[in-house]
Amino acid sequence: MRPVLGIDIGGSGIKGALVDLEKGEFCTDRLRIPTPEKSTPAKVAQVVARIVNSFAAEHDLGDDPVGITIPAVVTHGRTRSAANIDKSWIDAEAEQIFADKLGRRVVLVNDADAAGMAEVQYGAAKGHPGLVIVTTLGTGIGSALIYRGLLVPNTELGHLEIDGRDAESHASAGVKTNEGLKYSEYVPRLQRYYSHLESLFWPDLIVVGGGISRSHHKFLPKLELKTPIIPAELRNRAGIIGAAWLAVDAQSHPDPLG
């Protein structure tokens, strides 16, 4: 099978790589271009086009779709929310905007859904037969809910209201940095968050990703939960790998409402 291009749109960088979907690994270096200051759909699409063109110049992409992640709710190709990105994404026909700019088929997915599927296909939860929740702790909190390998998209569990607050505004890794919290101050916030998540969904496994998961030994062992909670394995490769995987998967399961 030909490698598939995955692109991960983040707050500070837009990254792409060709993915070997048999192995769940990059088969090229990752190309990263900073996210434009005012990250509107048109400006982001320009950067994505630079990345795609640069891979297309050196590799045969055939007519495979390009998988793209975005930190927003995505339903039927349209972005519906914009918690940590430019508000002009709300209700944008984003998948079409990318497809028009690239002249290629595009599958646009939520960033945490992509990272979650990658972890279940190839990473920390590989082949898990039960209910897995993957959370990404970054600027926001992203979530993926995967039951017996099937993704329930756009769960947005970072926006659970806990103690009258949007959970991600209190417990994301970005908040830890912004408020200069020590782990001893941050762990109780994570404890409250994951206990709540557990009491609502009763997952079989929780996987924690996002940049901070590199330091998992500083907080995961301190959490007291009924559910096993483990660090993600694919780290900052998960979004790109999951985007490529979901792009191919969408070909065999076309959206009947799309």
Ligand code: BGC
């Ligand atoms: C957004 C989600 C996204 C998460 C991680 C949240 O603020 O609402 O869509 O997955 O951040 O980027």
